[in-house]
Amino acid sequence: MNEKPQPVASWPGPDEITRWTDRYFLKTKDAIGRFGDMTVTYAIFMRRPVIFTPRLMVGWLEMAARERETSFKIDLNYAEGDWVGAGEPLIYITGSFYHLVDLETLYLQKLGACCVAAYNAYTMCCDLPKTGFIAMDARHCAGTQMEELMAYAAAVGSEAAQREKGAIGFIGSANDATAGYFGLPQGMGTMPHALIGYAGSTLRAAEMFVEMFPDENLVVLSDFFGREITDALEVCRRFPEKAAAGEISIRLDTHGGRFVEGLGPQRSYAALERHAPMAFRLYRNETELRYLTGTGVSAAAVYHLRDQLNLAGYPKVKIVCSSGFGVEKCRVMAYADAPIDTIGTGSHLPDKWSETYATADIVSYGDVPLVKAGREFLLKKWNGKKK
Numbered sequence: 001m002n003e004k005p006q007p008v009a010s011w012p013g014p015d016e017i018t019r020w021t022d023r024y025f026l027k028t029k030d031a032i033g034r035f036g037d038m039t040v041t042y043a044i045f046m047r048r049p050v051i052f053t054p055r056l057m058v059g060w061l062e063m064a065a066r067e068r069e070t071s072f073k074i075d076l077n078y079a080e081g082d083w084v085g086a087g088e089p090l091i092y093i094t095g096s097f098y099h100l101v102d103l104e105t106l107y108l109q110k111l112g113a114c115c116v117a118a119y120n121a122y123t124m125c126c127d128l129p130k131t132g133f134i135a136m137d138a139r140h141c142a143g144t145q146m147e148e149l150m151a152y153a154a155a156v157g158s159e160a161a162q163r164e165k166g167a168i169g170f171i172g173s174a175n176d177a178t179a180g181y182f183g184l185p186q187g188m189g190t191m192p193h194a195l196i197g198y199a200g201s202t203l204r205a206a207e208m209f210v211e212m213f214p215d216e217n218l219v220v221l222s223d224f225f226g227r228e229i230t231d232a233l234e235v236c237r238r239f240p241e242k243a244a245a246g247e248i249s250i251r252l253d254t255h256g257g258r259f260v261e262g263l264g265p266q267r268s269y270a271a272l273e274r275h276a277p278m279a280f281r282l283y284r285n286e287t288e289l290r291y292l293t294g295t296g297v298s299a300a301a302v303y304h305l306r307d308q309l310n311l312a313g314y315p316k317v318k319i320v321c322s323s324g325f326g327v328e329k330c331r332v333m334a335y336a337d338a339p340i341d342t343i344g345t346g347s348h349l350p351d352k353w354s355e356t357y358a359t360a361d362i363v364s365y366g367d368v369p370l371v372k373a374g375r376e377f378l379l380k381k382w383n384g385k386k387k
Contacts, residue, residue: 008148008177009056009110014067017102025102037098041364043371043378044091044108048355050115051122052078052090053156056149057110061093061103070099077381081160083122084115089381092363104360112358113146113350114153120348121157121170123327127334128343129167133158134188136174136322137346144177151178154348158182171342190219193253197224202231203238210239218242219249219320228254228261228301229308236314246316249341252305253322256296260304268293268300275303276336291332297323299336306339320344326351 012020032038058074065072072095078084090111093100125133135154141147151173158169172188173179179187191209199205206220220235222228232250236243254260259268272279272293279292279299293300302319309317318341325333326347333340350356363371363382371378 007056007059008144009152010060010063011145012106014064017064017106021102021105025104029098029101032098032101037096038366039094040097040100040362040366041092041094041382042100042104042360043089043363043375043382044093044111044358044360045087045089045378046084046112046115046358048086048116049119050084050090051118051153051157051160052076052080052082052084053114053118053153054091054111055080055156056114056152057091057107060110061107064103065095065099068099070096072100081118081156081163083119083160087377089378090115090358092382093360094364097365108358108360110149113353113356114149114156115358116350116356117150117153117348118157118160120327120350121154122160123157124325124330124343124345124348125158125161125167125169126165127327127330128340129161129165131340132168132171132342134172134174134342134344135170135178135182135346135348136344137349138174138178140346140349147175148178150349151181155181157348174344190216190251191221193221193224196221201225202227203234206235206238210242217247217249219251221251221253223252223254223260226258226261228252228305230261232305232317233308233312233314236309236312236317243314243317246318248314249318249320250305250309251320251322251344252297252301254296254301255323256290256294259295260297260301262308263301263304265293267304268298271300271303271307272336276338279336282335287328288332288335291329292336297321297325299333299338302333302338302340303336318342 054076061072072093075092077089135151137150138147141150154170161167162169170182172182172184174189175187191205196202196205199208222232242248320342321340322344325343325345361371361375363378369379
């Protein structure tokens with residue numbers, strides 16, 4: 001019987017830790033080995049608000065402890081999915097200094113970026129609670145370990161939004177490896193632009209898909225030839241039963257260099273004025289205005305597509321949007337109450353990487369509370385836990 005494969009995030013294994021940790025920790029470990037071990041407590045914190053995502057980090061630490069035939073006391077100050085303010089101690093880790101000192105580099109890698117990505121996912125889902133999200137971040141990740149960390153983060157942020165706001169949240173991911181985080185056996189997806197180019201037309205690509213996967217819902221990219229409306233309606237006419245049953249979705253992925261078919265500046269403003277006039281009533285900066293009425297996948301473009309589908313008799317055909325849907329764009333779409341059924345996004349990934357750095361400081365050597373100058377705030381909660 002084959003063993004269940006280990007998650008990518010469990011890497012590096014015990015034999016690789018020395019190669020991948022910072023050298024000064026290895027030198028410190030050698031010194032502790034010579035001059036004597038002691039019990040220490042580390043506090044871990046971040047400098048910005050986050051959603052707490054400790055599971056992969058804790059699992060890796062527990063694996064390292066088992067391999068070293070020791071144990072670490074891991075105190076989580078919050079539950080997975082909790083909102084945590086900047087500077088709040090997230091975790092206290094107590095154990096042998098000798099066995100902990102060379103793990104810091106690696107366990108911090110499995111925490112910080114996850115917490116920020118989960119915060120972004122949570123915010124997006126809360127802003128658009130009636131919209132489903134698909135995690136399409138894989139191509140933007142720096143390798144498979146990051147891919148797993150980001151999928152886990154999206155799932156945790158989504159679950160927090162579902163719990164607190166009743167949001168639909170993330171409904172799946174783009175590949176099989178991370179689908180389990182969303183309760184699915186495999187990834188989601190229909191076709192890339194490449195299939196449309198290969199087929200020679202949007203309609204032919206749709207026909208190929210239906211022939212190959214007749215029982216699956218059809219999601220059609222409509223921007224390849226710049227005929228978002230024309231091609232969308234052609235596919236609906238070709239498969240009227242699927243359209244009537246709500247088994248067709250049109251995916252808008254128009255790049256920012258042009259308007260969706262049938263739109264320009266004036267028509268975009270007119271479309272939004274008809275459907276969401278209040279979106280203009282507050283001050284909007286240049287980026288927000290572009291998301292509302294500009295080129296690419298704007299709120300006006302979504303309303304325009306919805307109007308054309310409804311007028312043609314396809315009210316049950318759904319709209320999927322992609323292309324730059326991060327925290328800010330989702331918030332603008334919420335201003336406009338854009339009729340988006342699903343968003344495909346990789347933009348829950350942290351935009352400013354320096355914000356993802358988790359920090360660990362020792363706050364207790366043996367029974368003596370002690371922390372470097374400037375980090376005394378870490379002691380307050382720790383002293384409270386000891387009582």
